[in-house]
Amino acid sequence: MDSGSGEMIVEVGKAAEAVSEEGETSSFLYATESLCMRCGENGTTRVLATKIPHFREVLLMAFECPHCNERNNEVQFAGAIQPRGCLYTLKIPSGDVKILNRQVVKSDSASIKIPELDFEIPPEAQRGTLSTVEGVLMRASEELEALQEERKKIAPETAKAIDAFLKKLRSFLAGEGSFTFILDDPAGNSFIENPHAPSADPALSISFYERSREQQALVGFVPEPDQTEPSLAASQPAAHGSVGSVSSRRTIAQSDSEEAAAALCRYTAPEEVLTMPSTCGACGARCVTRFFATKIPYFREVIVMATTCDECGYRSSELKPGGEIPAKGRRIILRVQNVADLSRDVIKSDNAAVSIPELELELTSGTLGGLVTTVEGLVTKICENLQRVHGFTFGDSLEDDRKNKWLDFKERLAKLLNMEKPWTLIIDDALSSSFVAPITDALEDDRQLILEEYERSWEQNEELGLNDMDTSMAEAA
Incomplete structure (x- = not known):
């Protein structure tokens, strides 16, 4: 096992302590000799396969060399690859240093971009990390600066450009200027913290996408195409x-x-x-x-x-x-009043947004993907998804007010499913492709179900690709 495959900024000890909060053991399960990349002698790598509560399975690895005291840590994901890739876009305004403390989970397949600097951290540059926005950028800054003295001797122009880049990057970290932090992971296993959860975050947008063939190869679903032979796409119609x-x-x-x-x-x-x-x-x-x-x-x-x-x-x-794209969007409002309402069939499209006002819960378009389920199943999947991407932060480092907020949210959600009081489910679909089944034979007799149609905005049509759609040839035919 190569201990120099990437030094992780996550502290394994701290991660193990967080895991032990839910009763997991913090002792390492496996130890093996590994080559030290600093001195060439053999050191020891200890590996713990465990599950971070409400997140996923991970491998925690810690290397230590007794000869030169070299130490590094690494975290790798051991769970399943998600059905779709994820794209997190975090807008960081000028002067807001607190937003840099948001936690970031970056998997081995994820890349990080800052368009304002024309800067990208490819997947191979930083392997799986559990850090913050500031931590990720500070590490990138330190790695760029590490070889500056050698660059100044060999390529002074390149070193000068890197110095200017590092100056601007550090000014961003000091809160002097706004920038965009983009986390793109084809495997769907990365994450940026939303401190306002379960409510929507105005600074953070999340989208999900279908992987291309190249991205499928990157995450290991398909083999890399042989450059000397025709690709599968070219050889097959x-x-x-x-x-x-x-x-x-x-x-x-x-x-x-x-x-x-x-x-x-x-x-x-x-x-x-x-x-x-x-x-x-x-x-x-x-x-x-x-x-x-x-x-x-x-x-x-x-x-x-x-x-x-x-x-x-x-x-x-x-x-x-089937048929044409509807001219208007549709908002479905369901007043859930009894247990029978929880069994209503629900079709949620992959571009529909879901909200529950009683919980102050808002899920943006694309969250959870498309579902064929029931009202109860939809709410259960929402809860599971929130626990997966947010609940892993529970531990000693979590502030009491935020922890109490999550516990209160879960308690209120359980009350909704137990029908202790009526509540409202709202599904907003710009393409009118979502559906909630009426509980009566005639739709107009169902007083609990309200369907509202609305004109899509230009921004919604642009996001759906409708502004560029030309149907003049089909109409002429």
């Missing part, structure tokens, strides 16, 4: 109706195949299931997609698609809207 990583952003929902089928067949059982050639979104192999069209009452015609790959075992189930 483009499959009609490809799904997975190259699926259209118009997908309404992705879910477990059996779960989606059980929910959808309550409305219409397929009379005929059609098939078409497709491409696996994980390994790129040829596979078959099965689909059928059905009509959901009070909603629209939809196309149910299911894909399985015999090569890697990848499975996906998708629901795509």
Whole structure:
């Protein structure tokens, strides 16, 4: 094991203490001899495989050399790669030094960018770290400055440019100027803290995206293409109706195949299931997609698609809207008053925003992706997602008021699911691709369900790509 593969700024001891808060052991499970990259002698690497509460499985590694006293620590993710990549964009205003203390989890596959400096930290430059915004940038500054004396002798112009860059970077860290901190992770395992959670953060935006083939190779889903041989994309014709990583952003929902089928067949059982050639979104192999069209009452015609790959075992189930893009967006307001309301079917599209005013909870567009579930299932998944990305910060270092805020939120959420008092679920979908089933046979008789249509703003149309859509040729035809 190469101990010089990357020195981590996370302290393993502190991480172990945080883990022990939930009853985990802080003793190392495995120790092995490793080569010291400083003196060439053998040192010892201790490895702990554990789970950070409410986050994911990790490997904590600490190396120590008794010959030269070299020490370094590292954290690597051992859990599953997420279905989609994540992109965090944090706007840091001038003079706000406190925002630099936000915690950052950066996985091995994530890159960091600062557009104002035309600066990027590629995945290989800094491996998995648990730090803060300031810590990540300070480490990058120190690594750039480490070889400046040698650069001044060999390439003085380059050293001069780096000095100017470091001066501007340090001015940002001192609060002298606004900049943007972008964290892009194709594996979806990175995170930037939101101190206002579960409410939305005006300075932080989060988006999720389908991985490209190159990003699939980066996270290890597909092998690197051989440069001497034609690529898979070039050797195989483009499959009609490809799904997975190259699926259209118009997908309404992705879910477990059996779960989606059980929910959808309550409305219409397929009379005929059609098939078409497709491409696996994980390994790129040829596979078959099965689909059928059905009509959901009070909603629209939809196309149910299911894909399985015999090569890697990848499975996906998708629901795509039929017909044209609606001219208006739709806001669904459900007043949940009894236990029966928790069983209402819900289709949440991947571009829908969700809010619960009683909890002061707001989920931006793209959070959780698309879902075919129930009202209870939707709220449960929201809770699980918040615990996954925020709850791992529980520990000795967490301020009491923030810890009490999270405990109070979880208590209020449990009361909602136990129906101790009525509450409101709001789903805002600019593409009108989300749906909540009425509890009565006639939609107008359901007094608890309100559907509001609204005109999309220019910014919403721009985000959805509708401003650049030209349908003049289709209309002429």
